[in-house]
Structure formats: structure tokens, C-alpha cells
Amino acid sequence: MGETIDFGAELADFRSRVAELQSARSLPSEERGAALDTALFELQHVADILWPRFEKLSAASARDGTPRENPELRLLRGLFQRLPLPVVLMDRTTVVRRLNVAAGELFALRAGYATGRALTGALAHDTRAAFRSQVAAVARGEGSRSLLVRRLPEPAPEDGERSALRATLTALRPPDEQRPAVLAVFQTVPAGEAEREPRRAPGRAADRTGSARLPAPAPRRPRPDLAEVSRNAELMDLVDDMAAALLAGSPGSPEDVLGGAARLLHGRFADWVIADLAPVPPGGTPGPLRRLVVLGPDPRPEPGTGPAGQDPADCPLVLDAVRDGVPALRVRPEDPEAFGRDASGAAVLVSARVTSLLCVPLCPPPREGPAPAPGTAAPCGALTLFRTGGRRAFEMAEAGAVHRMARHLSLALGRSAGRDAAPAGPAAFPA
DSSP: OHHHHHHHHHHHHHHHHHHHHGGGGGSOGGGOHHHHHHHHHHHHHIIIIIHHHHHHHHHOOOOOOOOOOOTTHHHHHHHHHHOSSOEEEEOTTOBEEEEOHHHHHHHTOOHHHHTTSBGGGGBOHHHHHHHHHHHHHHHTTSOOEEEEEOBSOOOOOTTSOOEEEEEEEEEEOOTTOSSOEEEEEEEEEEHHHHHHOOOOOHHHHHHHHHHSOOOOOOOOOOOOHHHHHHHHHHHHHHHHHHHHHHHHSOOOOHHHHHHHHHHHHBTTTBSEEEEEEEOOOTTSOOOOOEEEEEEOOSSOOOTTOSGGGOOGGGOHHHHHHHHHOOOEEEESOSOTTTTOBOTTSOBHHHHTTEEEEEEEEEOOOOOSSSOOOTTOOOOEEEEEEEEETTSOOOOHHHHHHHHHHHHHHHHHHHHHHHHHHSOOOTTSSOO
């Protein structure tokens, strides 16, 4: 019975890894080599491991075993937390079970937040599939191994050189558990040395690293108050500029209102600005969502790809924002399909290399007093902002500022809808 359960879990893990490999189609051609090697590795695993085990389980079932309790478990937990190297304990699907203090500092994660989440959410998109496959292979008992991974793009260090991570993986059998866990040790490798470094056995690398004398980590200096004040001032300037632009401009079409707001936010505050709206024809009801504005970095994606080639009705975050009226903030989004797929079938978050996003509703607040006249209903939609590459991720204060600007935009769109519904007089629109 135990082997049957393990086989079912392993088969489910294999299907999830194959689903993640499908997002590799959105990567550039020069970065698909690792994904192709991973796909071949998974196919070989099916032929050599999964199929023979299926035949064996079809003939007979195995008996479960009870692991022996480890009396030194408390001591090992203390050693785990005090190790000077970043160490993460996870299951075969890279879901974090424990991580020590050094690993939390390396990935900028708190232990309570990281537990129960996949560690691949902190890695670059082009290394996630390979890391998941190697973790699954170690959990199956195919031996320890080592590979190079990269964190999500972050602000470049002062010397301008980014570093990679060497992940050394080994299998562990926790007490009172039937399934093995995977222990990962991470070592920082400069980008230049990572390309020249020869492959070596993970055990030997771990032994040398363990015997080396490592300096104590330097205490983190608190962030100066001046930087916090400067960021708040920049946010206030942005909100003021948005309000001034909406008040100074004459009521125009929804495309004009959203286009002006998007140009103000693009580059200055976000790398991608996307506006979706369900316009209301005069005397009618709101229609389907339409993508009216898409501003992104250069070079622009090919026609039919990226956010511009996507139907807003296929975007879960946009639909949730319009339906529930609740903003969404995602930092290092774990689900590559949270923003849906474009017309070519590629995940938008992967093809755009998104590291953080904000999605806020564009719906007018309820009015007090008499109900609005028929045919003057304001359109509803959503404003989405992406940050990519090494740009700092969105913070809660920035999310609050965007929510205020979205409310101002909603009022401007409601004013535009009222103007369109009003009867045009001879002097309403001067020539």
C-alpha cells in the first residue's frame, strides 16, 4: 500500500513538472537548452523508472515500513538553524519544510512565510524546471547532485557583478515519515567563476566547504530614514501628478483618459502598464472586457504575443479585480499562469519576466443620493502594473498609492461616461 501511495504522488509530481516545462516555450531560443535537456531527462525517467514500477505494482503490493525514531532530533534541529551556510529542507516538489537563518537572509524570506511554499518561486524562471527535476530525482533515491541556479533578478551589487548559486542536493529520511525529504545547501558563486568552474562530485564539494572557516555574517545595517522619506515623497509626487493630469484635462474618451494615465506611470513607476475596460455604450449595459492600453519596455514583443496579444477574459487576476473590487499584489509570483496566457499559448508572466505585479480595479465608488440616470453607468475595468528585471519589487505603500490613483481614474472614467451619455448641444464641443 505504501509503494502505491508513493507511486501516485510521484506520478502527480511528474505531471506538475511537465506542466511547468510547457512555459519554456515563452523563453528566448538561446535559453531553451536547459529546458530541452530537462524534458529529455523526464522522458527517460518515465521509461526507466515509472513504467517498471507500474508493472511491479500491477503484479503485487508491498508492505509499509515504520521508520525508527531518531533520539538526536532536537540536537540536529539546533545544528540546522546555526549552520553558517544557507540550508533548506523541502519535499520532492520543492515545497519548503524548514530553512535556517542563513537561507532566509539569502532569499529574503521569513521562515513562517516560506514554509509551505515552493522554493522555485525565489529562483529565475529559466532555472526552475531544472531545479525541480533534480530535486525530484534526489527524492527518488538516484543519488546526490549539484547544479547552478539563479535567484530572481535583484538590484545589482555595488561592484556590478551578479552571482549565481550552486545548489547541492541530497536525500534525507526524516523520522516517523515514509517519504524522503531533500536537503539543499546553497553556495554563492560569482558569475564569471560559475562559467569556468569544473563539475565535481557534490560530496567532495560539501566536504571542502564544511571544513573551510567561514567569516561570521555581517549584521545588517538598518535602512536609513532618509531613503524612506524620499520614497514616500516620490509616491506623493506621483499621486499629485496623476490628480493634476486628470483635473487639468478635458473629459475625453476612456481611451484618452487611460492612455494619459498609462504614459505617466510607464517607465517612471512600472515597466508594463496594462489597462482593461468594459465600455458602456450610450443607453446600454457594460460589454465584455477590452484591452485598451498596453505600454511595455523595448524591444516590443512580436504581434500576437505578450500582454497585447491576450484576451482580458482569459486573465484570472483581471477578472477577480473587476468582480470582487479587491486589489492584488504579487511579489515573485509562484503561479506562472496567474495572469493567463497570450494568443501564442505562452504564460504572460514568464514571457514578460515579471518579478512583481499590481492589479487594481477601475470601478467607480457607490454614489450617495438619487440613483444615476439610465444609460449613464460608468465602465468598470482593471489597471495592471508589472515590474521586471532588477527593479525593486512593489511594496505595500506603493500598492496603497496605486489604489488611490485607481480611484481617481475611476471617477474620471465615470465623468467621461456621463459626458458621452448627455445629449450633445450645439456648443457642447467647439470645433
